Amino acid sequence: MNKEMEGYAIVVHGGAGSPRDYDDGCERAARAAADELALSSDALEAAMAAVTTMEDDGRFNAGSGSVLCLDGATVEMDASVMDTRGRLGAVACVQGVKNPVLLARAVADSPHWLLAGEGARRFADAIRHPTWDQISEHQREAHQKVLKELAGTVPAMPGVSNQAFLRFWNYQSPLNLPEHMACDTVGAVVRAPDGHFAVAVSTGGSAPSLLGRVGDSPIIGSGFYAGKLGAVAATGIGEQIVRHLLARTVYGWIEDGMPLEQALKRGVDLFDPAIAVGLIAVSRTEAAVHANRDMPQATIIQP
Ligand code: GLY
Numbered sequence: 001m002n003k004e005m006e007g008y009a010i011v012v013h014g015g016a017g018s019p020r021d022y023d024d025g026c027e028r029a030a031r032a033a034a035d036e037l038a039l040s041s042d043a044l045e046a047a048m049a050a051v052t053t054m055e056d057d058g059r060f061n062a063g064s065g066s067v068l069c070l071d072g073a074t075v076e077m078d079a080s081v082m083d084t085r086g087r088l089g090a091v092a093c094v095q096g097v098k099n100p101v102l103l104a105r106a107v108a109d110s111p112h113w114l115l116a117g118e119g120a121r122r123f124a125d126a127i128r129h130p131t132w133d134q135i136s137e138h139q140r141e142a143h144q145k146v147l148k149e150l151a152g153t154v155p156a157m158p159g160v161s162n163q164a165f166l167r168f169w170n171y172q173s174p175l176n177l178p179e180h181m182a183c184d185t186v187g188a189v190v191r192a193p194d195g196h197f198a199v200a201v202s203t204g205g206s207a208p209s210l211l212g213r214v215g216d217s218p219i220i221g222s223g224f225y226a227g228k229l230g231a232v233a234a235t236g237i238g239e240q241i242v243r244h245l246l247a248r249t250v251y252g253w254i255e256d257g258m259p260l261e262q263a264l265k266r267g268v269d270l271f272d273p274a275i276a277v278g279l280i281a282v283s284r285t286e287a288a289v290h291a292n293r294d295m296p297q298a299t300i301i302q303p
Contacts, residue, residue: 006193007303008037009287012050014060014296015184015203016235016278022059026298029053033188034300043190043198043231044083044105050188051079051101051200058136060296062186063099066204068135068143069211070150071171075135076205078218079104082226083198088113090218093205094120098132101202104218114218146207156208158237158274170211184276185217187224187233191282197231199224199247206238216241221248229283230254234267235295236277244270246279254283264290 010033012026029050036042036049055063066075079100080090089108091100093116106127107115115123124131149156156162185203192198201224203217215238216223223234225247232247232254246267253263264279268290271277278291289297 007301008193009191009282009302010034010037010046010050010188010300011280011282011287011289012054012186012188012298013233013235013278013280013289013291014054014186016291016295017276017293018060018184018296020294020296022296023298025054025057025059026296028057029186029188030298030300033190034302037190037192041192041194043192043196044081044085044087044200046190046192047188047198047200048081048101048105051186051202052099054186055099055101055202058138060186061184061204062202064132064134064136065138067146067207068139069171070146070165070208071173071211072140072143073135073173074171074211075139076211076213077203078205078214079200079202080218080220080224081105081108081198081200082220082224082231084196084226084228088220090114090220091120092116092214092218093212094124096121096131096133097124098130101200103129104200113220116214117212142207150208157206165208165210168210185223185235187235187280189226189231189233189280189282191231191284191287195284197226197228197282199226199231199233201233215239216246221245223247225251227251227255230260230281232279232281234277234279235291236271237275240271240275241277246270246277250279250281254281260286260288261290264288268292
């Protein structure tokens with residue numbers, strides 16, 4: 001560890017609604033971020049190190065663990081990065097790439113801030129980002145759970161009739177219906193020793209979802225935000241999170257001087273308890289986590 005480093009804070013989450021059994025994956029991710037800080041002192045590099053670790057873990061709904069779309073074959077992923085040096089990049093609905101968060105970082109150096117779908121995929125090819133099209137047993141099992149839930153009477157997505165997915169079906173292959181609504185995201189927020197902040201998030205989106213669906217994770221101010229006073233990442237049902245511009249709203253309360261724990265609790269309390277929501281944040285002096293579900297997490301604070 002670089003002896004000249006001063007205090008820093010790293011907070012990582014593995015998705016609202018995911019089991020705390022996965023805390024070890026978040027702890028590994030937070031340590032990767034701390035190692036990166038020791039090397040580069042760069043908050044964004046550290047946040048990305050944490051998120052790539054979780055994308056590669058296989059248990060989280062991001063990167064290689066992303067949920068399958070309803071056709072049981074397609075994976076569509078979203079990711080974003082932002083820091084106080086002005087770096088801002090995101091990808092939406094991208095298929096076949098190994099680490100969407102690294103692609104989002106590369107977009108930050110492009111003429112644009114957000115690339116989606118086939119264009120994002122071609123951008124990945126242009127920068128020689130590794131492809132990834134393997135589907136794991138974990139992903140197949142999660143997909144079977146979603147199909148079972150869609151076949152039942154309890155809404156697979158709170159507040160939305162299961163029939164809506166059949167009515168608006170937009171996959172080429174038919175839906176073969178024979179419990180679980182996945183909407184988790186992974187995220188990391190970092191305050192570096194030099195006082196800069198960064199956030200990185202990544203998700204396989206929600207299940208069930210129609211083809212082409214994009215949630216909050218690549219939408220600035222909804223799933224992520226970083227400014228001079230802190231960084232915030234959200235997780236949960238994107239369709240609801242965007243309605244509150246959740247990350248920017250919470251950041252506004254930080255600007256107002258609200259204690260961080262209170263700001264995160266207020267953010268989560270904006271939602272009906274049926275809606276899974278979680279938040280992590282760092283400010284100049286604090287680091288905090290709050291969720292209305294179990295949420296794997298890890299925090300490292302170096303005073
Ligand atoms: N929060 C992840 C999503 O809704 O896509």
